Amino acid sequence: MAKKAKKRRYSKGAAKRVGRAMKKRKSGTLKSGRSGKKVKSRKQAIAIGLSEARKKGAKVPKKRSKKKSRRA
Numbered sequence: 001m002a003k004k005a006k007k008r009r010y011s012k013g014a015a016k017r018v019g020r021a022m023k024k025r026k027s028g029t030l031k032s033g034r035s036g037k038k039v040k041s042r043k044q045a046i047a048i049g050l051s052e053a054r055k056k057g058a059k060v061p062k063k064r065s066k067k068k069s070r071r072a
């Protein structure tokens with residue numbers, strides 16, 4: 001049997017946005033939206049890049065919903 005072609009989750013444009021955000025973080029010029037503080041976290045830089053890509057209409061999966069904590 002032939003292997004099934006995998007569908008691309010993120011578009012090339014989204015990858016470019018994330019790459020650009022990572023470069024900005026490395027040079028120390030990436031800032032968070034609301035507070036305007038410098039971003040030091042790698043995960044936060046990726047999140048900023050993906051949100052920019054979403055705003056521009058690139059193919060990016062929807063954000064995961066936050067899990068609600070259960071109280072006994």
